[in-house]
Amino acid sequence: MSVVVIGVGNPMRGDDAVGLKVVEALKKMPLPKEVTLHTNGGDAADLIGLLDGARAAVICDAVQTDEPAGSVVTVDCSEPLPQQLFLCSSHAFGVAEGIELARTLGQLPPACIIVGIAANKWAVGGGLSQPMKDAVPQAAQRVAAALQHISGVDHA
Amino acid sequence: MKTKTIKVDYLARVEGEGALSIAIQDNKLDHVHLKIFEPPRFFEGFMRGREFSEAPDITARICGICPVAYQMSSAHAMEAACGVTLDGPLRELRRLLYCGEWIESHVLHMYMLHAPDFLGYESAIHMAADHAEVVKRGLHMKKVGNAIVNLLGGREIHPINVRLGGFYKIPPLEKFRELAEQLKTVRDEAVTTAQWAAGLDFPDFTQDYTFVALSHPDEYPFNEGRVISSDGLDLDVNDYETRFKEQHEERSTALHSVLDNHITYFVGPLARVNLNYDQLSLLTRQVADDICWERGCNNPFKSILARALETIYACDEAIRIIDELEMPEAPFVPVEPKAGVGCAATEAPRGILYHRYTIDEQGLIQNAKIVPPTSQNQRVIEKDLYHFVEQVMHEPDDKIQWQCEQAIRNYDPCISCSTHFLNLKVTRS
Numbered sequence A: 001m002s003v004v005v006i007g008v009g010n011p012m013r014g015d016d017a018v019g020l021k022v023v024e025a026l027k028k029m030p031l032p033k034e035v036t037l038h039t040n041g042g043d044a045a046d047l048i049g050l051l052d053g054a055r056a057a058v059i060c061d062a063v064q065t066d067e068p069a070g071s072v073v074t075v076d077c078s079e080p081l082p083q084q085l086f087l088c089s090s091h092a093f094g095v096a097e098g099i100e101l102a103r104t105l106g107q108l109p110p111a112c113i114i115v116g117i118a119a120n121k122w123a124v125g126g127g128l129s130q131p132m133k134d135a136v137p138q139a140a141q142r143v144a145a146a147l148q149h150i151s152g153v154d155h156a
Numbered sequence B: 001m002k003t004k005t006i007k008v009d010y011l012a013r014v015e016g017e018g019a020l021s022i023a024i025q026d027n028k029l030d031h032v033h034l035k036i037f038e039p040p041r042f043f044e045g046f047m048r049g050r051e052f053s054e055a056p057d058i059t060a061r062i063c064g065i066c067p068v069a070y071q072m073s074s075a076h077a078m079e080a081a082c083g084v085t086l087d088g089p090l091r092e093l094r095r096l097l098y099c100g101e102w103i104e105s106h107v108l109h110m111y112m113l114h115a116p117d118f119l120g121y122e123s124a125i126h127m128a129a130d131h132a133e134v135v136k137r138g139l140h141m142k143k144v145g146n147a148i149v150n151l152l153g154g155r156e157i158h159p160i161n162v163r164l165g166g167f168y169k170i171p172p173l174e175k176f177r178e179l180a181e182q183l184k185t186v187r188d189e190a191v192t193t194a195q196w197a198a199g200l201d202f203p204d205f206t207q208d209y210t211f212v213a214l215s216h217p218d219e220y221p222f223n224e225g226r227v228i229s230s231d232g233l234d235l236d237v238n239d240y241e242t243r244f245k246e247q248h249e250e251r252s253t254a255l256h257s258v259l260d261n262h263i264t265y266f267v268g269p270l271a272r273v274n275l276n277y278d279q280l281s282l283l284t285r286q287v288a289d290d291i292c293w294e295r296g297c298n299n300p301f302k303s304i305l306a307r308a309l310e311t312i313y314a315c316d317e318a319i320r321i322i323d324e325l326e327m328p329e330a331p332f333v334p335v336e337p338k339a340g341v342g343c344a345a346t347e348a349p350r351g352i353l354y355h356r357y358t359i360d361e362q363g364l365i366q367n368a369k370i371v372p373p374t375s376q377n378q379r380v381i382e383k384d385l386y387h388f389v390e391q392v393m394h395e396p397d398d399k400i401q402w403q404c405e406q407a408i409r410n411y412d413p414c415i416s417c418s419t420h421f422l423n424l425k426v427t428r429s
Helices: A014-027 A044-051 A095-104 A130-155 B052-062 B067-081 B088-119 B124-130 B132-153 B173-198 B237-243 B269-279 B282-290 B300-324 B373-392 B397-409
Strands: A003-008 A035-040 A056-063 A072-076 A111-118 B004-008 B018-025 B028-036 B212-215 B226-229 B244-247 B256-259 B340-348 B351-359 B365-371 B424-428
Touching (some): A014 A111, A035 A044, A044 A056, A044 B132, A095 A111, A111 A130, B018 B373, B028 B373, B052 B067, B052 B365, B067 B340, B088 B132, B132 B173, B132 B300, B173 B282, B173 B300, B226 B237, B237 B244, B237 B340, B237 B351, B269 B300, B269 B351, B282 B300
Parallel strands (some): A003 A056
Antiparallel strands (some): A072 A111, B004 B424, B018 B028, B340 B351
């Protein structure tokens, strides 16, 4: 069974693209062999498909919090997620709903965490804001550390 | 005089933001208004001055659910302006791309948005606890619809591979063949979906509708055809604006479209199936017979069945296209700008999507007009609600609210498209 990293985002919606950028950064880093990297445009149905069958998952996405822009937060999905954490998709069926649906269907990996990056610019067509650009290496390191932890726990 | 108000700030499981207001006075229905408050999106305005070749990519951004429809209508309108017609494999591949969008959009709506209404659940997540296999089936079907759009469109959301004259790149034939195998499974699941949906409990509600859809002599309509109606309209797309007008309603930032200045009409899967039944594939018609589909069905709640039938058709058609596919000599045919006007209408999952562009000799867009399906269905949604609320006024407010939301979702309204929509308010006085 694999470990999946899923970067979620829309490359054309400003800071929302940060999850995709973190996956790009991870491609250049040494990762455990069992890890596969994926991107997702925000389609929850596809997200559930990516989670299905994995033994662990790390999801990387822009989040809305009161923290300063660029702050990296980790959310353990072992408990139901606060719905307000994510900017909903346009059809009100976004990442949080996807994870909860996967949980209900028994398709949520036993270990699943979200590495979220606090964002505040969602303009159409805009690139990442500077705080988000600066946060990408830190978020990638956080994901890599989580992956090492997952592997370490398994090997222990 | 007694006043009672039911208010729901946001209607879930519809695309975009808007509100529904229902006023009941002395047990008599006073009015039903859809108030759309998503900001107008001004796409038509900011297309002016852009290159004609940019229209498919820009308009695809209007909607994350039906970007292919926007690409198809804009590309066909521009090609019409420039005197280019696609045929052969490129035309077939555009149909295949549309099959993918119909499958993903119809399945999302049937399973994730509308089924919870029929089965009495707040959401698909709640429904999944009791109907896990049903939800898993929907997710699997949608995945294959996405795979078509991903393969031919370059990515699932806001595809990027459509250009005037065809596509930027055509994937290798073996990739299509792999898809065909998956589509055969999804076609079986689509048949199961229709049989499952036929067992749902449908409110006893029928109306006398004017259905409008495209019609083509040789095929079920996707990308081209004449505009026909259940009342005998038979119109060339170039004459669309002579009969269909958009009207501004103060309460809404979306325009309301009417036929012949006053006729409320109905577009989408139910209209298409009613007007084009004989063009459906043999398997689709056999399943329609099996589930006792009523020709000329005028119960809007049965739109979910029309979507299920169209999903079977889309799978069948996609498999046919792939089986018969010959790779085109080039991924596109050249389209040179030519000053003039081009119009096109295609069948988005939610109904007719009309585009008109005026371009100059350099290919710069001088004017653009986009009439999405939801703005065409707004009046019929209001009318349905008016008559439906009359039938259920004696019910408790929470039940009225539930059923009104279900009635709105019959149309799978895409409010962000139509404004380029919903909270619910019932006032009893």
